[in-house]
Amino acid sequence: MFAAGLAALAFLQPARDQAVLSRTLVIAAVVLAVWTVALVARARHRRRALSLQVALKPQHYLQACAQGSVLAYWGWFWPPVYDQAWLIVAQLLFAYAFDMLLSWSRRGAYALGFGPFPVIFSINLFLWFRPDYYYFQFLMVAAGFAAKDLLQWDREGRRAHIFNPSSFPLAVFGMALLLTGRSGLTWGAEIASTQFYPPYMYLFIFLVALPGQLAFGVTTMTCSAVLAVYLFGVAYYTVTGVYFFYDSYVPIAVFLGMHLLFTDPSTSPRTDFGRVIFGILYGLSTVALYQLLGTHGLPTFYDKLLQVPILNLSVRAIDRFAVRARLLDPTAILHSFAPRQRRLAYVSIWAFVFAAVSAAGGVGDDHPGQWLPFWKQACADGRPHACRYVAGVQAAFCEQGSEWACRANQGNEPTGAAALPTLADYAIVLRGSKGPVREQTPAGLTALACKEGWAHACAGP
Numbered sequence: 001m002f003a004a005g006l007a008a009l010a011f012l013q014p015a016r017d018q019a020v021l022s023r024t025l026v027i028a029a030v031v032l033a034v035w036t037v038a039l040v041a042r043a044r045h046r047r048r049a050l051s052l053q054v055a056l057k058p059q060h061y062l063q064a065c066a067q068g069s070v071l072a073y074w075g076w077f078w079p080p081v082y083d084q085a086w087l088i089v090a091q092l093l094f095a096y097a098f099d100m101l102l103s104w105s106r107r108g109a110y111a112l113g114f115g116p117f118p119v120i121f122s123i124n125l126f127l128w129f130r131p132d133y134y135y136f137q138f139l140m141v142a143a144g145f146a147a148k149d150l151l152q153w154d155r156e157g158r159r160a161h162i163f164n165p166s167s168f169p170l171a172v173f174g175m176a177l178l179l180t181g182r183s184g185l186t187w188g189a190e191i192a193s194t195q196f197y198p199p200y201m202y203l204f205i206f207l208v209a210l211p212g213q214l215a216f217g218v219t220t221m222t223c224s225a226v227l228a229v230y231l232f233g234v235a236y237y238t239v240t241g242v243y244f245f246y247d248s249y250v251p252i253a254v255f256l257g258m259h260l261l262f263t264d265p266s267t268s269p270r271t272d273f274g275r276v277i278f279g280i281l282y283g284l285s286t287v288a289l290y291q292l293l294g295t296h297g298l299p300t301f302y303d304k305l306l307q308v309p310i311l312n313l314s315v316r317a318i319d320r321f322a323v324r325a326r327l328l329d330p331t332a333i334l335h336s337f338a339p340r341q342r343r344l345a346y347v348s349i350w351a352f353v354f355a356a357v358s359a360a361g362g363v364g365d366d367h368p369g370q371w372l373p374f375w376k377q378a379c380a381d382g383r384p385h386a387c388r389y390v391a392g393v394q395a396a397f398c399e400q401g402s403e404w405a406c407r408a409n410q411g412n413e414p415t416g417a418a419a420l421p422t423l424a425d426y427a428i429v430l431r432g433s434k435g436p437v438r439e440q441t442p443a444g445l446t447a448l449a450c451k452e453g454w455a456h457a458c459a460g461p
Contacts, residue, residue, distance in 0.1 A: 002097035003032035009090050014083075021131040025090060028138050032097045039104055050104045055111035059216055059265060064114055066208040067121035067260055073204055077197040077435065080187070084128060091120045091141055099145045106149065119144055122166035122261055126253070126305060127174070128187045136173065136185070143169040155316065156270065164264040167308035174302045183299045192253040192301035197435040201252055202363040206354055209259040210347065217339070218263040219346040220272055220331065221279035223353055225258040226250060228283030230362045241383045243369040245290065247433045249362045254286050257304035267312045272342070273329040274315070274322035281311060281318075370432030372397075373453030402428040420456050421449075 007029035009015060015022040043050050071088075075081030095116035103110040120141065129137045148165040177183045195201065213219040233249035236242075245251050250258075262268070262282050269275050289303040326332060334342045358364055368374045372393055378386035397405035404421040405428070421429045426445040430437050430452055439448055449457035 002093045002100075003029045003036065006032065006090055006093045006097070009086065009093075012086065014086060018131045021134050024135045024138070027135070028094055032094070032101065035101050035105075036097075039101060043104075043108075048108055051109040053109070053111055055113045057113055057115070059212070060114040060118055062212045062215055063260065064117035064121055066212055067118060067125060069208045070125060070205060070256065070260065071121060073198050073201075074195055078194040080190070080194075084124065087128075087134070087137075088120060088124055091124070091137065092116055094138055095120055095141050095145060098142055099149075102145060102149050116145075119166045123170060125256060125260065126188070126191060127170055128191065130185055130187065133185045140169040140173050143172060153316075160266060162267065163309050163312045164262065164267045167261055167264075167305065168312075170305045171307075171309045174305045178293075178298055178302060188301045189299055192251070193433070194435065195256060196248075196252040196433045199365060199434075201365075202255060202358070205252075205256055205259050212263075213259075213350070214343055214347050216263075216265040217272075217343045217346070218265055218268065218275065219343065219350045220275040221263050221268060221282070222258050223346070223350040224276045224279030225262075225283035225286075226255065226357070226363075227353065228280045229254065229287060230357055232284070232287055233362075241381065242375075242378050242386055243367075244287070245369075246389060247369040248367050253301065254304045255363065257286075258282065261304065262308050262311065267315065269315045269319045269322065271319050271322040272331040272334070272346075273325070274319045276330065277318050277322060278311060278315065281314075282307065285311070365434060367433075368453070370434070371452040372429065373455075377453075397425075397428050397431075400428045400431075405429060421454065 007026055010022045010025035010029070015025060039050075042048075071081060075085075099116060100110045100112075123140060123144070127140075129135075129140075144165040147163050147168045148161040151162045152159050153162050154160075174188075177186065177188075183189070198204065209222070213222065229250045233244050236244040243249065258279075262278075269278050285307040286303050289306055290300050293300045293302060322329065331346075334345050337345060354363070361367065372390065375386050375390045375393065379390045391409060394405040394409040398409055402421065402425045404425045408419075423442055423445060426449055427437050427440065430445065430448050432452070437445070437448070439445055446457050
């Protein structure tokens with residue numbers, strides 16, 4: 001049934017317009033169908049029954065609801081997400097069939113539930129391959145489910161998968177793309193930048209993740225990861241006078257990863273203190289990877305993906321350390337609480353922290369690093385990396401049609417009033433990380449220019 005559904009998608013108009021993508025869907029369906037026939041034939045030959053049971057786990061459907069909400073909200077402001085919807089359906093069909101066939105091949109039993117949904121949604125929140133290379137998307141899905149089923153260890157007397165089934169293939173394929181210099185085969189850079197387009201995106205992610213955090217006790221990971229990156233960013237700004245991530249203290253895609261990527265309760269530490277350490281390590285490793293990738297001229301959107309499998313491998317050691325270092329445990333005061341009370345307390349602390357960081361400008365829509373005036377002043381003050389960043393932004397604005405940006409970037413910027421962008425430039429120059437400027441009236445554009453720091457605009461049109 002799943003293979004037939006996948007094959008049927010190959011005959012939809014979007015697939016028929018792209019020959020390679022259509023063939024990819026058909027080949028994936030044929031592979032699943034052949035595997036099904038071989039499996040049934042072997043089972044009949046061995047007189048072995050293949051069982052199916054229903055298992056609806058809250059950690060699957062709550063996570064899927066949160067991820068699906070983010071996809072829907074993001075797509076409302078960036079239409080390519082909605083264009084991708086039918087391919088997400090294709091991945092779900094493939095994932096269910098692959099997971100089912102692998103489980104039946106190894107154990108003769110399959111638990112049907114919502115398990116594939118959070119894996120597929122999570123993958124699609126961070127990486128898509130372009131249509132001519134979409135076979136890699138199916139290979140990525142297969143790698144995630146194969147790793148979950150085949151790579152296991154003993155934890156607390158029971159077998160458990162080692163790696164997060166969505167972050168493992170993201171990291172493996174991300175590393176392969178980096179090593180081969182083929183990141184252009186994906187939409188990775190566009191995904192990371194456009195997730196900030198919707199208004200109040202930080203608040204939206206915070207809210208949709210709360211049910212899962214309350215249910216599964218992963219709040220300590222998210223809170224400590226966000227705080228680690230935010231406090232590092234504040235310290236960096238204090239020392240250098242510029243922002244480490246340029247347009248934010250905690251980039252939106254990193255913030256999303258801190259809520260809906262590395263927080264799988266099955267592949268994270270079991271102890272509360274261990275989860276605090278786990279979150280701090282994820283946050284600081286994001287900073288380190290961003291610096292490493294940027295220094296070598298590589299795409300930085302992998303900064304929240306590459307480290308998760310390594311962190312998954314370290315969870316048992318982290319838990320052992322957490323047990324031995326009880327005197328350092330900041331959560332010790334809550335250990336006498338019942339599990340539900342403790343989770344509620346952690347969520348309450350996280351809500352307070354999020355509100356405080358938001359009030360301080362740590363997360364939100366109006367970070368000054370988004371806009372050019374801050375960086376032009378930082379360049380004039382001789383701040384690190386500021387002039388190079390200004391040149392890059394002005395080059396992008398020039399390509400989009402701003403005559404002022406072209407003059408400024410060529411070193412031909414005149415003096416006086418002519419040195420400033422005009423109303424004709426505003427629709428381009430005022431664009432920050434929130435995407436295209438929606439305000440188009442002269443008065444509105446002038447007011448926006450004043451808000452963003454173009455002092456000459458504050459005097460009026």
